[in-house]
Amino acid sequence: MTDSPRPAAPALGSGAPTVSVVVPTRDRPELLARAVAAILGQEYEGTVECLVVFDRSEPVPVPAPTGPGRTLRLLRNDRAPGLAGARNTGILAAGGELVAFCDDDDEWLPGKLAAQARLLAEYPDTPLVSTGIVVAHDGRDFPRLAPDRPLERADFLRDRIMEVHPSTVLARRAVVLERIGLVDEEIPGGYGEDYEFLLRAADAGPVRAVHQPLVRVLWHARSFFSDRWPMIISALRYLVAKHPDFRADPIGIARIEAQLAFAYAGLGDRHASRRWARQAFRHNPREQRVYAALLAGSGLVRADTLVRLAHRAGRGI
Template identity: 50%
Template sequence: MSELSLSPNTSGWRSDPAVWPLVTAVIPTKDRPQLLARAVQSVIDQDYPADIECLVVYDGTEPVMPEVRLREGRTVQVLVNNRTPGLAGNRNTGYLAAAGELVGSCDDDDEWLPGKLRAQVELLREHPRASAAASGFLYHYRGKDIPRLAELPVLTFADLLNDRHLEANASTYLIPRAELLTEIGLVDEQLPGSYAEDYELLLRAARLGDIVCVKEPQSRVYLHDSSFFASRWQTISDALAYLLERVPEFRQDPAGLARIEGQIAFAHAALGRRMPAARWALRSLRKSRGARQSYAALVVATGLVSADRVLATARRFGRGI
């Protein structure tokens, strides 16, 4: 724990523009000390007029205080995941230990841009019934920043069913902690491999209230070939199947369901399972001809192009599968 003290603002921030709430940033990490220091420093350096608590949660490794430059009104504490091993348990350990009225997350290989918290708190003030805030982001791949603006100012539950809306991701969202621990609920620790755990969480948040979005990028999300889920295709397939079970409303949105089924098809194709890949892809395309993941799966299933090459090409244009 740093020696700087916290003095949280505990009342009236939604209605009083002179009051700024304490924010807790949770950074889950494992064996990436240099990247972690960059992420923590980006939290410390926020242009935010109140205190920020940064909780670094280690999963299965010895906790080490990152080497960062502290300033007044900022604290850094290291914790150890005391829940289910993996990303979901890591995040929940931090959320449960947080003192902030608002909690956010920053993956240890990402960073927050300086104006993130100020812009999102101001937006939540303008929309007191919102369940969370998100924002545009910079998609960084192989040395290049690709701006991804928030497509919509407000995301509803129906919007998130229909499309992934990547502006709502683990390194952009900001959520009132009281709602996270009650009506919304913690990150689902049963989700296989914690894949898409932020998407599943935000779907639940959107059931409670709309998610408001700062249009301009407020985070930088780094995609690289060593990213945690880069080639864990079986885990991805299992997690997406679990997601479809947990969110039956996907059946009411053919395009949204086709997108998820196309992703499952691509995972099977990446694993060399041509017949399951074709079945999932055709099932998807019967619902929506616009499911680009299904076309990619069929191409990979032919063996003419590898899944890694398709994924790398998509990332160069700021996209995923």
């Protein structure tokens, strides 16, 4: 599709919309303090409230530089345990016109919030805006620029588009509540809850992004699910059952099938892994995860070794 002509970018000024930033957390106080400081330190002319949602733990004080137009609220997640329930706790408690997400181990970079708010104001039809990211892993940074075109549902069916990371999300709260819906708390293990949310967001209108990488995303051992293969398999099956239009897109379904093949290889079920790999290959022989799954299923290389190698290059499987 082509964009309609852009209106002049509005100045935010004193009328800048209020923003509520939801930060789920559990047992990472040092990283949390850094994340909150970066949020409240944004040069943004509107009011910013940071809602830290403690998941399965009691709230504890967070050292953070509050001041005029900057507030910090501590909440407890009493919904489903995990990121989905914690995000929803924050969304429902938020008082801002706009709502944003940030994981407790990530960091907003200078200019992030103001650039996104301007983009959201430019395009009233867009339900959600993102930014590029910097993946930080093992002492290295990998900048990932966000797509500079509108993203529709078909784009997300075909590709997770990792640059549209949950820590980059900014949306109108009313649109989340009335058109997108809350984060799905039923996904097994909470795996892919952010991706499923994006699929529904794209139903509400084209998703747009600030091209520049304005969020630093920390990848570390607790970021990954490589030792939880049965949960990953259940979550992928759940995703396709909830969004059956995956099956109408050969590229999209091949990606999911190849991920299933890789997960079964990680589980040690070579028969199921080969079966899913064959299906993925029939749908899209160019799907690279097929070959990763076949390699892992051969027993020559462990699945978790391939995951680590991908992460060293700033990629996922």
